[in-house]
Amino acid sequence: MTPADGSAPGGPASGAGATGFTAEGGHGAVPTAGVPATAERSPARRGWPLYEVFIRGKRGLNHVHVGSLRAADERMALENARDVYTRRNEGVSIWVVRSDAITASSPAEKDPFFAPSGDKVYRHPTFYSLPDDVPHL
Numbered sequence: 001m002t003p004a005d006g007s008a009p010g011g012p013a014s015g016a017g018a019t020g021f022t023a024e025g026g027h028g029a030v031p032t033a034g035v036p037a038t039a040e041r042s043p044a045r046r047g048w049p050l051y052e053v054f055i056r057g058k059r060g061l062n063h064v065h066v067g068s069l070r071a072a073d074e075r076m077a078l079e080n081a082r083d084v085y086t087r088r089n090e091g092v093s094i095w096v097v098r099s100d101a102i103t104a105s106s107p108a109e110k111d112p113f114f115a116p117s118g119d120k121v122y123r124h125p126t127f128y129s130l131p132d133d134v135p136h137l
Helices: 074-085 107-119
Strands: 050-057 064-070 091-098
Touching (some): 050 074, 064 074
């Protein structure tokens, strides 16, 4: 079927280039022909809180931020994170944290925020004198 402007389905008028596919969002080539340009969310989902998702991989020692999702509660966020971000069994642990519960420092304030650590010379190894008879230190 041809769009109202006469262009081919999935053509430049649909915003998906000449092929009718788009790779936005890191999901590979996704067919976009016939998909509305703006997806309307249901009124119930608009009120769902945003959760940040952290995954610890099988070989990793720390959790890594992998994305965000909206869910009605913590349990739903955990299950959705499992389904979306660990489809290939790459994780051993998942953390979900409400975005509004995260407190972070601002990159613009990095100099004054981290400046106090420079005044603590005892944190630098040059402060300590090592005895000559202590090996391998």
